[in-house]
Amino acid sequence: MSTWKTPQRIWLTGATSGIGEALATKLIAQGHHVVLSARNQEALDDLCDGHPNAYSLPVDISDHQAVIAAGEQISTWLGALDIALFNAGTCEYLDAQHFDMALIERVFTPNLFGTLYGVEAALPLLRAARKEGKPARLAATSSASAYLPLPRAEAYGASKAAISYFLESLRLDLDQEGIDVSVIHPGFVKTPLTDRNDFPMPMQVTAEQAADAIIAGLVKGKLDIHFPRRFTYLVKCLGILPPALRRHIGLRMTRRQEEQQ
Numbered sequence: 001m002s003t004w005k006t007p008q009r010i011w012l013t014g015a016t017s018g019i020g021e022a023l024a025t026k027l028i029a030q031g032h033h034v035v036l037s038a039r040n041q042e043a044l045d046d047l048c049d050g051h052p053n054a055y056s057l058p059v060d061i062s063d064h065q066a067v068i069a070a071g072e073q074i075s076t077w078l079g080a081l082d083i084a085l086f087n088a089g090t091c092e093y094l095d096a097q098h099f100d101m102a103l104i105e106r107v108f109t110p111n112l113f114g115t116l117y118g119v120e121a122a123l124p125l126l127r128a129a130r131k132e133g134k135p136a137r138l139a140a141t142s143s144a145s146a147y148l149p150l151p152r153a154e155a156y157g158a159s160k161a162a163i164s165y166f167l168e169s170l171r172l173d174l175d176q177e178g179i180d181v182s183v184i185h186p187g188f189v190k191t192p193l194t195d196r197n198d199f200p201m202p203m204q205v206t207a208e209q210a211a212d213a214i215i216a217g218l219v220k221g222k223l224d225i226h227f228p229r230r231f232t233y234l235v236k237c238l239g240i241l242p243p244a245l246r247r248h249i250g251l252r253m254t255r256r257q258e259e260q261q
C-alpha cells in the first residue's frame, strides 16, 4: 500500500462514513497524525479510540465559524498541516418539474461552501508547514460528475464542478507559495451515499479501493486523482463532445433509467 516516507499531519473531513471512513482507517494505521472531522462525534471517537495519532474534531462543515474554530484547534494540536483533505459532502437529486431551491442550497452549502470554509481554515496551517520547509498539499473530493452534466444531477454535479474549477484556479495562485492542490474525481463508489441511488452505477468500486487510489494519488502528488480509470476516462471523453451529442447521450441515459425503474 502507498504511503509517505515520514508521518504526515493530515486533516480529513467526512471521516465517519464511506470513502472518508476508509481513508481515516488506513491513514491512522499508517501512523500519520490524523485529525478527523464530521458531525457525528461518537463515530469520530470510535475511529480514534486507542490511536494516540488520531484526533477527533467534530464540526459541521456548513458552519463557517465552527470550521474556522476547528482550524484553530488543529493549530494548537499540530502547529501545521502537511495535507488538508476536504472530503465531506452530500448528494440529493433535483426534480426539475418541482424546482427546489432549498434542496439546491442543502447540497451546495456543505459541498461547495463547506469545502471553501475548510480551505480558508487550512491555508494558514499549510503555510506553517511550508515555513518549516515541508511540502504542503490541499485536496478535495469532487466527482466524475463534474466532467459531464448528468440528468437530475444539477445541484450535486454543479457543486462538484464548482469545487474542481475553484481548486484548479487556486492551484495556479498558490503555486508561488509552494502549496500544491489535488482534485479528486471518483466514479461510483459503494457507500451509504450511493446506496440511496435508484439507477445503475457502472464500474462501482469499494470504499477501500477508493481510499487506496486517493492515498496513492496524494503520495505521487497527482493533480487530478480519478478512478476507476476505465470509467473516468470514458466520462472525460463524453464531456468534451459537442453539446448536441452530449444532449443526445444524456437523453438516452435518462430514457434507459426510466425503462429500468
Ligand SMILES: NC(=O)c1ccc[n+]([C@@H]2O[C@H](COP(=O)([O-])OP(=O)(O)OC[C@H]3O[C@@H](n4cnc5c(N)ncnc54)[C@H](OP(=O)(O)O)[C@@H]3O)[C@@H](O)[C@H]2O)c1
Binding pocket: 013, 014, 015, 016, 017, 018, 019, 020, 021, 037, 038, 039, 040, 041, 043, 059, 060, 061, 062, 087, 088, 089, 090, 091, 110, 114, 141, 142, 143, 144, 185, 186, 187, 188, 189, 190, 191, 192, 193, 194
Ligand atoms: N460514493 C461515490 O460514488 C462518490 C462519487 C464521487 C464523489 N463522491 C464524494 O465523496 C465524498 C464522500 O462520499 P461518500 O460516498 O463516502 O459519502 P458518505 O458515506 O455519505 O459520507 C459522507 C461523509 O461526509 C460527512 N458530512 C456530510 N455532511 C457534512 C457536514 N455538513 N459537515 C461535516 N461532515 C459532513 C458525513 O459525516 P456526518 O454525517 O457524521 O457529518 C460522512 O462522514 C463526498 O464529497 C461525495 O460527494 C462520492
